[in-house]
Structure formats: C-alpha cells, structure tokens
Amino acid sequence: MASQVASPSASLHTTSSSTTLSTPALSPSSPSQLSPDDLELLAKLEEQNRLLETDSKSLKSVNGSRRNSGSSLVSSSSASSNLSHLEEDSWILWGRIVNEWEDVRKKKEKQVKELVRKGIPHHFRAIVWQLLCSAQSMPIKDQYSELLKMTSPCEKLIRRDIARTYPEHNFFKEKDSLGQEVLFNVMKAYSLVDREVGYCQGSAFIVGLLLMQMPEEEAFCVFVKLMQDYRLRELFKPSMAELGLCMYQFECMIQEHLPELFIHFQSQSFHTSMYASSWFLTIFLTTFPLPIATRIFDIFMSEGLEIVFRVGLALLQMNQAELMQLDMEGMLQHFQKVIPHQFDGGPDKLIQAAYQVKYNSKKMKKLEKEYTTIKTKEMEEQVEIKVSISGLKSAEYKLIKASYLAIDVRLC
Structure with missing residues (x-):
C-alpha cells in the first residue's frame, strides 16, 4: 500500500473544467517519498513506459523487456519536457493520490471516481489499477513462480489462443515472443x-x-x-450463468430506454448475445482500439461492470437511427465494422454519453432476482420433464415385458 507522506490537512478539489490541489502536492521529482513497493514497481515500468511513449495513442510500440529493469524513476525534467502544463498537473495530482491512497480513497471517493473517468495517466496506470482493486499486497504473488513449474490441463487450449490475442500488437504478435510467453504464464497460473x-x-x-x-x-x-x-469469475464459469444474467439485464434496459429499437431487434430475431456478449466478457477490448478500450477499462477498475451497461446502452442510443434501417446481417456488420471506429478521435464523447444513461442499481438488483426466479422455474420444469420421460420409459418397459410374458405363455 502506498505510504502517506503529505500533510493531512491537504485536500483535493475537482471542478467540471479543471482539477486543482489546495496545498502543494507531491512533485514528480520526489521519488524518495514513494513507498519501497511503489518505487520498485515504477522502476520496473520505466523501460516499458518509455517505449509506449513513442506512440502512446496506439499503444503499439512495446517491443522490449518488461522485467528486471533496475533503472530509476523518470525524472521530472525529462517528463516535463514532453508534457503540457495540464498533463504535468495531472502527473502531480496522481502522484499525490498514490501516496495518500488510503486517506484519499476513504474521504474523496467521489472525486477519485471523477478523475478516473477522465483517464488515468499511463505512467500511473499500473499502480492505480492495483490500488483500485487492492491487489498490491496479495500473498498469492509469492506462489506465482511455483505455479509456473506445475503443469496445467489447460495448457494446450491456452497455447492455441495466444496467437489470437492482440495479433497486431508488437508485444504479442511474434510467435514465442516475450509477450506471448508472459501471457501464457499468467493464464496457466490462474488455471491452476x-x-x-x-x-x-x-x-x-x-x-x-x-x-x-x-x-x-x-x-x-x-x-x-x-x-x-468484479464478477468476472462468474462470467467465465463453464455454465456462464452470469453472462446470461447480464444479457437479461441489458435487454431489459433496451426495452425500457429504447423501446422502438427493442421491437426492431425482436422482429429481426437479433438476440442481445449476438452483439453484446463480447462487451461483457472482454470489457470492450475486442470492440474498440486500445486507447478507447483502455479508458473504459480504467472506469471498470473503479466502478465495475456498471460501465459496460452504460457504454453499451450509449452505443445503441447513438446508433439507433442507423440500426432501425438494417436487417440482421446489416446490423451485425454495423456492430463489427462501423461502431469500433466511431470514436477514433477519442473516447470523451462516448464516456460523456455513457454517464447520461439512467442506471438504477436497485432496479438491476430487482432484475437479478427476476432472472434467478425464471431460471429456477426453468430448471424445475426440466426436472419434471425428465421425471415424466423416465416414468414413460418405465411404463413402456413394463408393457414390453408383459408382452414378452404373454408370448411366452402362448408358446408353452
């Protein structure tokens, strides 16, 4: 956990147009104020960050080792030379948040959410993601190297899919590259x-x-x-029951907020899972270019699956007129070819639209109960059908047996 080094009287203020601090904040030239864990992580990340900076918009320039960096923090002078004043202020602000994380998270939760929605600076993303999900001090980290020595029954499946994961990204596209190897390692360790x-x-x-x-x-x-x-384990279970719940909840949102589009989807037998299942399973990572998807993922780390519902409905609202004119095949093409490139200029418009969507947590809980009731009833009906079939088979068996007995009597 990040150490708390700044004055406890300092406070964080946000406005719709800018973000400021009421007292002098942590300077990017003050690495000594970081906790040893944060300092070590930032040192590991320096080489990766420097590579990514050459093309931070496309995130396609990672081609060096991410491990055993051993180098020091990026200095404030070199960073400032490439940053605008606004970006430099953001750097300072996020440095302050990381160092005061426990206090800021408890007392300024709303402000932190607003800042995350505006985007986490790349250099802080690794630390902030770990802090948001409380992963920075997990005991299981010590087991990782031992897990890699073990054999997983899923290894063949994982190897098969590695080449299909970000095939255009420099870090992953080469067979047996460092990227493919570490991706295999993490997936294998989790499967164990x-x-x-x-x-x-x-x-x-x-x-x-x-x-x-x-x-x-x-x-x-x-x-x-x-x-x-974050509900991902339930989404990825073999039964995928949680995905079914998400589809049900999302479909109900469409019916409520976009009734005409809902009717059009039904008339074309265009089921929600045909276009939305990947949104939930990959948090839009297979839908949008990485700069857009990563901004959405920032918010997911802070607020969970709610952002997927919000962005999903915002997309439908923004594309309703076009979708209403298309048949099933045309709609599939629109989701696959058109929507992914609608926000190449940046995700701000999409995120703004997402937070204009009316999302009611209590209503979502109610829909969850409805879905559970429906599924329970379906399971009970399936059991009854199986019992009936079993009963019929038993009666049929008795009838056949009686027939054979009758034949035996006649033959005697």
Whole structure:
C-alpha cells in the first residue's frame, strides 16, 4: 500500500473544467517519498513506459523487456519536457493520490471516481489499477513462480489462443515472443489456482491489457482480484450463468430506454448475445482500439461492470437511427465494422454519453432476482420433464415385458 507522506490537512478539489490541489502536492521529482513497493514497481515500468511513449495513442510500440529493469524513476525534467502544463498537473495530482491512497480513497471517493473517468495517466496506470482493486499486497504473488513449474490441463487450449490475442500488437504478435510467453504464464497460473474456471477464451484479452501496463507477477495478482471481486469469475464459469444474467439485464434496459429499437431487434430475431456478449466478457477490448478500450477499462477498475451497461446502452442510443434501417446481417456488420471506429478521435464523447444513461442499481438488483426466479422455474420444469420421460420409459418397459410374458405363455 502506498505510504502517506503529505500533510493531512491537504485536500483535493475537482471542478467540471479543471482539477486543482489546495496545498502543494507531491512533485514528480520526489521519488524518495514513494513507498519501497511503489518505487520498485515504477522502476520496473520505466523501460516499458518509455517505449509506449513513442506512440502512446496506439499503444503499439512495446517491443522490449518488461522485467528486471533496475533503472530509476523518470525524472521530472525529462517528463516535463514532453508534457503540457495540464498533463504535468495531472502527473502531480496522481502522484499525490498514490501516496495518500488510503486517506484519499476513504474521504474523496467521489472525486477519485471523477478523475478516473477522465483517464488515468499511463505512467500511473499500473499502480492505480492495483490500488483500485487492492491487489498490491496479495500473498498469492509469492506462489506465482511455483505455479509456473506445475503443469496445467489447460495448457494446450491456452497455447492455441495466444496467437489470437492482440495479433497486431508488437508485444504479442511474434510467435514465442516475450509477450506471448508472459501471457501464457499468467493464464496457466490462474488455471491452476481456479480449477473450476480453468481457462476461458476471452480472458486472455484482459490479461494481455494488464501485461501492457505491468510485469507478469503484478498482472497475475490483478487478474485474480478481477475474477474474485468484479464478477468476472462468474462470467467465465463453464455454465456462464452470469453472462446470461447480464444479457437479461441489458435487454431489459433496451426495452425500457429504447423501446422502438427493442421491437426492431425482436422482429429481426437479433438476440442481445449476438452483439453484446463480447462487451461483457472482454470489457470492450475486442470492440474498440486500445486507447478507447483502455479508458473504459480504467472506469471498470473503479466502478465495475456498471460501465459496460452504460457504454453499451450509449452505443445503441447513438446508433439507433442507423440500426432501425438494417436487417440482421446489416446490423451485425454495423456492430463489427462501423461502431469500433466511431470514436477514433477519442473516447470523451462516448464516456460523456455513457454517464447520461439512467442506471438504477436497485432496479438491476430487482432484475437479478427476476432472472434467478425464471431460471429456477426453468430448471424445475426440466426436472419434471425428465421425471415424466423416465416414468414413460418405465411404463413402456413394463408393457414390453408383459408382452414378452404373454408370448411366452402362448408358446408353452
């Protein structure tokens, strides 16, 4: 956990147009004020961050080692030369938040959420993601190296999907590259600690994004927390019951907020899962370019799956007119070819629209109960059908047996 070094009287203030501090904040030239754990992590990340800075918008320039960096923090002078005043203020602000995390998270939770929605600076993303999900001091991290020595029954499946995960990204596209190897390691390690889930296709995209930001041990710990605390484990279970629940809740939101589009989808037999299941399983990582998807993932780390519902409905609202004119095939093409590139200029418009969506947590809980009731009833009906079939088979068997007995009597 980050150490608390700043004055306890300092406070954080946010406005719609800017973000300021009421007292002098932590300077980016003050690495000695960071806790040893944060300092070590930032040192590991320096080489990766320097590579990513050459093309931070596309995030396609990672081509060096992410491990055993041993170098020091990026100095404030070199960073400031490449940052605007606004970006420098953001650097200072996030440095302050990291160092006062426990206090800020408890007392300024709303302000932290607002800042996350505006985007976490790349250099702080690894630490902030770990802090948001409380993964920075997990005991399971010590087991990671031992897990890699073990054999997983999922290894063949994982190897098969590695080449399909971010195939255009420099860090992952080369066969047997460092990126593919660490991705395999994290997926294998998780399959060993969670035998019920094992490995599920799609989860590798989430792990891949984590590996773009942090070393594999930290990525493993964050992924474990996401699976445990962010509903992902339920989504990736073999039954995928949680995905069914999400589809039901999302469909109900469409019916309420976009009734005409809901009717059009029904008339075309265009089921929610045909376009939205990947949104929930990969948090839009297979939908949008990485700069857009990563901003959404920032918010997911802070607020959970709610952002997927919000962004999903915002997308439908923004595309309703076009979708209403299309048949099933046309709608599929629109979701696959058009929507992914609608926000290439930046995600701000989409995120703003997402937070104009009316999302009612109590109503979502009510829908969850409804879905559970429906599924329970369906299971009971299936049991009754099986019992009836079993009864019919038993009666049929008795009839056949009686027929054979009658034949035997006649033959005697």
